[in-house]
Amino acid sequence: MTYGKKLRERIAGPGTTPLIGVYDMYSASIAAKHYDGMFVSGFGFAASYYGLPDIGFIAWPDMVAFVQRLRGAFPHHHLLVDIDDGYVDPEVACHVVEGLERIGASGVILEDQKRPRRCGHADGKQVLPLEEYLEKLDKVLKTRRDLVVVARTDATDEHDILHRAERLAATDADVVLVDGVRSIEWIERIRDVVGDKPLLFNQIAGGKSPRLSLGELSRLGIDVAIYSTPCLFAAHEAMDAALTGLKDADGRLPEVDPASGVGVQASTSLLERNIGHKRLSPEGVGVGV
Numbered sequence: 050m051t052y053g054k055k056l057r058e059r060i061a062g063p064g065t066t067p068l069i070g071v072y073d074m075y076s077a078s079i080a081a082k083h084y085d086g087m088f089v090s091g092f093g094f095a096a097s098y099y100g101l102p103d104i105g106f107i108a109w110p111d112m113v114a115f116v117q118r119l120r121g122a123f124p125h126h127h128l129l130v131d132i133d134d135g136y137v138d139p140e141v142a143c144h145v146v147e148g149l150e151r152i153g154a155s156g157v158i159l160e161d162q163k164r165p166r167r168c169g170h171a172d173g174k175q176v177l178p179l180e181e182y183l184e185k186l187d188k189v190l191k192t193r194r195d196l197v198v199v200a201r202t203d204a205t206d207e208h209d210i211l212h213r214a215e216r217l218a219a220t221d222a223d224v225v226l227v228d229g230v231r232s233i234e235w236i237e238r239i240r241d242v243v244g245d246k247p248l249l250f251n252q253i254a255g256g257k258s259p260r261l262s263l264g265e266l267s268r269l270g271i272d273v274a275i276y277s278t279p280c281l282f283a284a285h286e287a288m289d290a291a292l293t294g295l296k297d298a299d300g301r302l303p304e305v306d307p308a309s310g311v312g313v314q315a316s317t318s319l320l321e322r323n324i325g326h327k328r329l330s331p332e333g334v335g336v337g338v
Contacts, residue, residue: 053195056127056155057223059086060197060247065266066273068129069280072097076280077119078319086127086155088275089116092253094131096281105166109136109145113152120153122323129156129197129275134166134177139185143192156197158226158249159189161204161213174203174229179213183220190221199249199273201226210235211242218243224273225249229257233269240270247272254282 060066068086071077072093080087092103094115099106109132116130130149135142146157160166161182163175176182186200200222202213210227217225226249227239240248250271252258266274294303305312 051195052128052153052155053150053193053197056086056129056197057195059127060224060272063267065250065263065271066127067263068127068273068275070275070277071119072278072281074118074122074323075320076284077123078323080280081123081126081322082319085125086129087119087123088277089119089128089130090275090277090281091131091133092277093281105133105164107133107136109141113145113148116149116154117152124153127155128153129158129199130154132157133160134162134164135159135185135189137164139188142185143188146189146192146196146198150193150196154196156199156223157189158199158201159186160201160228174205176202176204176209176213179216183216186217186220186222197223199224199226201228201249203228205229211238214239215242218246223247226251231257231259233259233261236269236271249273249275251275251277253277254279 066086067084068088069080069084070088070090070093071080072090076093077087089112091107094112095101095103095107098111098115112130112132116128119128132142132145132149136145142159149157161176161179163177166174177185186198190198198221200217200220202210202217202225204210204213204227214225214227224247225239225243228251230236230239230250236250248271250258250261250266250273252260252274253276261269263274295301307314
């Protein structure tokens with residue numbers, strides 16, 4: 050069974066499928082212990098790999114190389130990859146999709162933003178003419194073999210949001226994402242216009258969308274939930290607190306609790322799971338609610 054088919058079947062199952070945003074191999078190693086699916090977040094990758102905001106700096110060879118490393122370490126996990134606008138040109142988008150499927154990605158998200166692009170929960174987003182985006186999407190859909198394709202709109206005008214969601218649902222895309230949804234009412238309105246097409250909801254801390262549990266999302270008819278940055282933001286907060294504490298202690302490291310603390314042994318044990326036969330199997334991974 051292909052990775053695309055496995056993710057497609059997971060999405061078709063009961064409840065809302067959670068995919069956890071990872072930004073490097075270490076964060077992925079931690080996420081893999083808790084969930085069976087990962088989201089390769091453009092926000093997180095731009096931040097970790099380039100130290101830059103998510104406004105279009107990612108070069109596609111860097112993203113492909115990262116996904117290849119992820120698949121090598123996590124052969125049993127779902128991997129949904131953010132490819133932004135397909136790196137501008139339809140030809141590039143198709144080339145990237147073909148390469149990602151070949152190395153084992155489960156799916157991709159293709160958005161309708163035009164440059165300069167923005168994070169989906171930022172102000173100032175602009176979208177391509179709908180027909181231009183649909184042409185790019187159609188080329189990607191004809192290129193993929195069994196890869197899951199999520200069609201994403203970043204429209205902000207209320208009429209345009211519903212119109213684009215309906216048009217995207219009428220394509221052969223597997224899933225529809227309207228990013229930056231601001232309320233439960235709007236989730237319900239979008240759910241109505243996309244009909245039976247699976248719907249994805251993007252949650253990001255401090256973003257424009259409401260904070261909802263998987264149970265709540267399931268009752269709203271959401272099939273997939275991506276959590277873009279929980280690992281990145283948790284790392285930011287923890288590193289800042291740890292270095293503040295180190296400075297306050299005049300450079301003396303804190304004592305590590307051997308039972309629950311993280312030191313060289315706990316870190317090495319985590320990373321050893323990514324070696325050959327020790328890799329996590331689906332049976333050894335929690336899948337959330």
